[in-house]
Amino acid sequence: MGERLEIAAQKATIQDILCLPPKWLSLYSNFITKNQSSVTSIESALRSLTYIIPGRFRDAELASESLHSSIQLLSLYHDTLLLRAMSKLPGAPAQQSPHNRYTKFWIQKSNFYRRVAMTLSVVQYTELLWEMMAKRKGEKVRWRIAIVLEIVKAVCRLLLMRITNSRPLVSPPLPEREVIPEEAVEEEEEEDGFRDEGFHEERERPVKEKEYKMKRTGMSLPVLPNPSDISTYLLSKVLTADDIKAAPSLLNSTRGSAQLAEILYILQPVIYAVALSRSKDKRNWQPWLLGLSIEYAARQLRKDGLRTTSLEREQWAKRGWAMGWWAMRGAFYENVTKGFLHKTSDRLPSLISGVLDDYLYLWDGYYFSTSSN
Template sequence: MDAHKFASKGVPEALSLPPKWLGMYSDFILKNASAVSQIESALRSLTYIIPGRFRESEIASESLHSGVQLLSLYHDSLLSKAISRLPLPQRPHPSPHNRYTKFWSQRSPFYRRLALTLQMIQYTELLWEMAAKRKGEKVRWRVVVFLEAIKALCRLLLLRLTNSRPLLSPPLPEREVDPATVEESARAASAEERGEPLIPPPDLNDGSQTPPSERSEAPSDAGWTMPRTGLSMPSLPDTSDISSYLLSKVLTADDIKPPKALLHRVSGKGEIAEILYILRPVVYAFAMQRWGRDKKNWTPWLLGLSIEYGARQLAKNDFQERLAGGLRGLTVLEREELRKRGWNLGWWMMRGAFYENITKGWIHTVSQKLQNKPLLGLVGGIIEDYEFLWDQHYFPTATL
């Protein structure tokens, strides 16, 4: 009987521990957002520059890289929730990309789940390919085609959910917040919950520690710190810099538009172009599976490039015909996405037959010239490691 009572008490307590630990972890992240961001950046950079990481320890290093990316994705959600709880004057001004993606994420839970699935696949796709490659080339290409098909399906559903609006990359809001603001807010909330007064940090510019003869020379742009909350109010601008200060506060046309109006809906040729753009990776991966035994075969490369370039030109023609002012009528967000897709066309120099016949020889020549030279030898070694990566795997040069 006593054992039954002990078990009935112990099981609920054990089940309550994981949420409690998760809450403690969330509080720790919010109170140390600056340090956590620096650690994430350091680990991410380390996985990029470790010499030889793509040969003897490719699975281990790519697992570390994927883990950091997934953890950063979770941290982004924590910071986003913390920012949404801040008073409006303290919230950072969001970019058009964040306004648009946040609108759809909040409006449609299905959109958020699809976008999150898409991001997680993109962060782990190279790891899946490396694991599949150990079981043979056939298994590897089946996994590649399967992952590209899943991503294309997610994008087609996102296109449907947004009422035929062009897709953005990434489909989730990006981190655009000063970690110090989140830390200050988290500490203030924690102190308020405990009923403790928040003691603001000492202001080194308030003149209290400055000799009277030097106080007139102390900077006066430190702002004013509120005694109860510890938050600071910005100081007034310099009289010689009023124009630039006022211009920084001016709202643009995109700032006052509803979030979903930041992208025009596409139809007809524009919708066909977007669908072709989404399906291009699947077609290219399938072509590589079909003709990939001969790496110098130009068929997959020409097929993939033709689809992507044709989709781009078709979309531009649709904008030119349908929008008032043609391409000049595009919103800032549409111009940014169109420019990003244009730069992504450059990755075709690192793919398929173009890489095997042209780029690979040039990269190998450069890396050989950098060997046995101070400092430059390290750069040459990293280039050789990436040359191995580009030569042996599909996803490092994938842009979708």
């Protein structure tokens, strides 16, 4: 009898130990949800710090980039936790961007989309770190890793295009972080308390304005806005065309030349990386002209029409601004931009020139330091 009790006690102990990790993750998730603004501020501060010292103490470049990639991945995990918490709240956020509506739709509809988008995001956050590690083993290994990473990203983008029925890509492919209303979080905490304990002890709560619920009909009347801010309140209630559209209709499916333009945009980084790896002279204009020509052709093949949505215009505007990075790549950087930046660095105060020199060190030696997609 005593041995059976001992065995039962050991089994219970093992089960308790195995249950600890999920409990810790649950506690961590609740902490992130309740302290969203503080966590976001800390992430921004750490990210800014890594931007200020990108290659500080150049022997420790791998450590600084590892820190930056870790912060990005942790932020991505926090976004997942907050998105999960937001999905449990009743109703949708009052102000939700078309990008978030679109990406949330596909994440909820297709687990495959979520996995591919997550893989693409992880590769984008860690690509420079992989290149740094590969460069220590030689230039050949470095370019092989760079080409493999570009191929992985291209495959992910082609899959996303396939999943969304030939719709254009959005950047980022996952929803951006949204603010969770404090009132909703507190209501959820109260519901969890009732569910877990069965009752609530009386506690001090801040007095809040609540919606008035009519006794006979059961309908609720909203809280009246501040008289001094009526215009903002009314504007927040106005529905636009994008608010009425179904989420998948926020982007039109591509056909013909538009579809070819999207495929060219996806394949351009792979072709450019292969051309660079085969060029022995950094000042050779051929790879740079090839890559820029493909991206420019992709923009020209796309035709703006009356059916173009605001989300499409937003994404193509982002791509237009991203083309500015061609001034920091390949032969244009080696022949034009590099000399100008080095001369500028010599004229700046030591503190500012030190930060600029660190970036020049990255731009001079790493392919992914100026990658925009």
